[in-house]
Amino acid sequence: MRIVFMGTPEFAVPSLRALLGSGLGDVVGVVTQPDRPVGRKRVLTPPPVKVEAEKHALPVLQLERLRRPEAVEALREWRPDLIVTAAFGQILPKAVLDLPRLGCINVHASLLPKYRGGAPIHYAVMNGDAVTGVTIMYMAEGLDTGDMISKIEVPIGDDDTTGTMFRKLSEAGAQLLLDTLPGLLAGTVTAVPQNEAEAVYAPNITREQERIDWSRSAEEIWNLTRALHPRPGAYTLWNGDVLKIWKAAKPAGAAAPAGAAPGTVLAAGERGIDVATGRGVLTVLEVQPAGKKAMAAAALARSGQLKPGTVLGS
Structure with missing residues (x-):
């Protein structure tokens, strides 16, 4: 199986490591965001996923916009059977969703349909939730609207912050990915549609x-x-x-x-x-x-x- 991984921040790194050590397929390429200026001195810094990918000599594409035809064509050349995303930061267009024969799945840091969007961990802590979790879902054209494949709950303690929950959820997501992939490859998973009436959004913090x-x-x-x-x-x-x-x-x-x-x-x-x-x-x-x-x-x-x-x- 040929796997393309898409992710950007530190949250996504454990999922990439899990795929690389799973023996379930070959990660043939990694897609991430461009290097960005960081800190007061605005030092151009690569995203953590790029750093991890380069440790393993993986081909890396840094794409500002995945919707551009040249970006889709570059992905097509990798001939992916499966695309796995985790905190990538862009919505995948239909042209990309249609590329892999096994579809595109996402490791999302909430119990969907609650907290769709870019800041699910922030909102779970901000709203005083006692529990959050990770959902692995098929990707669709909407914002985190795809059918759900598997979930895991993770409690939020009084001493937890968004920082501690990022670490806990990233590790839980990586393990859930490993637990979910064998059934997905065997065609035995049952995906469940999200209840739109229960959808809650978590846009980026202003x-x-x-x-x-x-x-x-x-x-x-x-x-x-x-x-x-x-x-x-x-x-x-x-x-x-x-x-x-x-x-x-x-x-x-x-x-x-x-x-x-x-x-x-x-x-x-x-x-x-x-x-x-x-x-x-x-x-x-x-x-x-x-x-x-x-x-x-x-x-x-x-x-x-x-x-x-x-x-x-x-």
């Missing part, structure tokens, strides 16, 4: 979503900080500058004092910084003032710069 709305509950803001860790980070404004909120404690249910406006610093000490929210109190544990490195909130409190009575958000 800058506005990163900004903390202190009128929301402490629980919701805590989930937001976890969802945006390790990047891009939740933020608020302090004296007109960005203050990143990297970590907060799980709210214990304490009520804010009557009359305290959301965003008001109630206390600043060795425990951290207590902030009034629309419902409850959030204890901030790790922050990053503009132009500085991340630090314990207690260190900022000790500096005396952020005093009780300060109102965050402006």
